[in-house]
Amino acid sequence: MKELVIYVGCTTPVRLPSYERATKLVLEKLGVNLVDMKDANCCGTQFVESLSHKAFIAMSGRILALGEEYSRDILAICGACSGSLKMVKHELDNDAELRDELNELLAEEDLEYTGSSRVKHLLQVLNEDIGYEAIERAVVNPYSNLRLAAHYGCHVTRPFEIVQVDDPENPTIIDRIIEIIGAEQVNYTGKTRCCGGPLLAMDEGVATKIGIDKIRNIQNASADGLVTACQFCNIQLTQCQFGEGMEPEERIPVLTLPQLMGPALGIPMDDLGIWLNRIDSKPVFGTLQEAK
Amino acid sequence: MTDKERFVPTSDFVEELSKRPGGEGISKCVQCGICTASCMVANETDKYRPRKLIQKIILGKREEVLSSELPWLCMTCRMCEERCQEGVSIAEIFRAVRELAAEEGHIPDVFSDTVNLIAEDGWMLADSYTDFQEDDRLDLELDPNLGWNCEFSKKIKKRYIDGE
Ligand code: SF4
Ligand code: SF4
Numbered sequence: 281m282k283e284l285v286i287y288v289g290c291t292t293p294v295r296l297p298s299y300e301r302a303t304k305l306v307l308e309k310l311g312v313n314l315v316d317m318k319d320a321n322c323c324g325t326q327f328v329e330s331l332s333h334k335a336f337i338a339m340s341g342r343i344l345a346l347g348e349e350y351s352r353d354i355l356a357i358c359g360a361c362s363g364s365l366k367m368v369k370h371e372l373d374n375d376a377e378l379r380d381e382l383n384e385l386l387a388e389e390d391l392e393y394t395g396s397s398r399v400k401h402l403l404q405v406l407n408e409d410i411g412y413e414a415i416e417r418a419v420v421n422p423y424s425n426l427r428l429a430a431h432y433g434c435h436v437t438r439p440f441e442i443v444q445v446d447d448p449e450n451p452t453i454i455d456r457i458i459e460i461i462g463a464e465q466v467n468y469t470g471k472t473r474c475c476g477g478p479l480l481a482m483d484e485g486v487a488t489k490i491g492i493d494k495i496r497n498i499q500n501a502s503a504d505g506l507v508t509a510c511q512f513c514n515i516q517l518t519q520c521q522f523g524e525g526m527e528p529e530e531r532i533p534v535l536t537l538p539q540l541m542g543p544a545l546g547i548p549m550d551d552l553g554i555w556l557n558r559i560d561s562k563p564v565f566g567t568l569q570e571a572k
Numbered sequence: 573m574t575d576k577e578r579f580v581p582t583s584d585f586v587e588e589l590s591k592r593p594g595g596e597g598i599s600k601c602v603q604c605g606i607c608t609a610s611c612m613v614a615n616e617t618d619k620y621r622p623r624k625l626i627q628k629i630i631l632g633k634r635e636e637v638l639s640s641e642l643p644w645l646c647m648t649c650r651m652c653e654e655r656c657q658e659g660v661s662i663a664e665i666f667r668a669v670r671e672l673a674a675e676e677g678h679i680p681d682v683f684s685d686t687v688n689l690i691a692e693d694g695w696m697l698a699d700s701y702t703d704f705q706e707d708d709r710l711d712l713e714l715d716p717n718l719g720w721n722c723e724f725s726k727k728i729k730k731r732y733i734d735g736e
Binding site for chain 1: 593594612613615616617641644645647648649650651653654661667670671674679680682683684686687690694695696697700701705708709711712713714715718719720721722724725727728729731732733
């Protein structure tokens with residue numbers, strides 16, 4: 281059995297707890313054992329990262345060292361967190377001085393970074409540790425007549441040399457899973473473009489325009505819903521649909537990949553936090569064969 | 573002077589940035605503009621042009637660049653980096669620019685406010701974590717006690733950001 285320690289980050293547990301819950305239920309169903317990382321801190325992404333590189337190395341470095349305390353690889357479900365942890369791990373593994381400086385700080389808490397725990401984003405766990413065949417075998421209630429668009433998340437897939445998740449120009453993991461659970465994956469213009477989320481702090485107006493641009497492209501491809509693998513992307517691509525210029529009846533449901541997978545794998549809908557989705561997701565879940 | 577040298581523009585600012593983590597790649601830029609063409613921020617707002625900002629650095633407009641909000645608008649989405657034929661990472665270069673700007677006191681409020689929150693609480697959303705969210709977590713059978721560590725981040729801020 282694959283064993284991982286999950287680092288949920290700052291945003292998911294507060295703003296999208298259904299993602300955390302669905303991830304846990306789906307991975308458990310697929311034979312992964314998860315424990316929560318406790319006593320963690322923010323990875324430092326964007327904000328700390330911009331002000332001090334060394335502070336950023338320390339924040340993410342401590343999380344990597346905590347993973348080693350559990351003797352497990354670290355599962356990150358947020359694009360920003362998985363990106364930060366992988367970038368910092370890459371730097372620490374290639375720079376002894378940086379590692380020594382971090383370990384000096386961590387020694388006060390009896391922690392040490394050695395590099396033994398790997399960092400995996402959820403998409404990697406599904407692809408590498410579980411595999412498409414096992415997911416296929418676990419499907420008990422497939423979707424039908426459902427067209428879904430995948431959004432991968434910039435920090436999940438780039439830069440490939442470091443994050444090693446999927447082809448950054450033509451990613452396929454979410455699309456393959458969409459097909460395995462009985463739906464149809466649809467391509468759309470600008471599939472690998474950003475959701476706009478990282479710009480919210482500096483310029484909400486432009487961030488929203490970037491999000492809407494993506495939603496319009498997805499609507500043009502006649503998708504019934506949108507599937508994400510990061511809570512930031514999920515929240516941003518939902519939120520932008522409540523801005524000006526989007527009629528309520530035009531909104532398309534945005535689901536995290538594990539929430540979409542859950543019912544197909546026989547996990548009760550009530551356990552997946554679907555009632556917390558801001559945009560009505562009946563058009564998606566209503567196509568489950570058993571729902572008919 | 574060889575022809576090659578003559579046509580590689582450079583400035584003290586380029587030299588300075590090249591020595592900082594993230595800034596190393598700047599002299600590889602040939603100003604082709606593919607980055608601007610592939611950038612969604614540039615697509616939605618006229619004020620942001622990554623190629624132009626790199627050009628300003630190459631031309632040595634140090635104060636103008638460091639006091640500008642533009643380097644802080646990069647989403648670090650790395651779309652341009654995927655496309656750049658010269659292997660330049662705008663995200664990394666602008667990260668180096670932001671850090672240098674921060675050292676000289678040019679920090680957008682939202683960045684300093686958020687870093688202060690993270691330093692104080694250990695994480696970003698302590699203020700937003702209310703009874704409502706706790707109830708949602710309980711309904712979802714998730715642990716409402718998030719167990720964040722707030723000591724380490726305080727120490728890190730003192731040491732690396734406040735320079736105490
Ligand atoms: S795409 Fe690369 S080489 Fe071209 S202008 Fe942008 S950074 Fe410079
Ligand atoms: S990394 Fe920055 S400059 Fe490059 S495409 Fe993304 S937002 Fe634009």
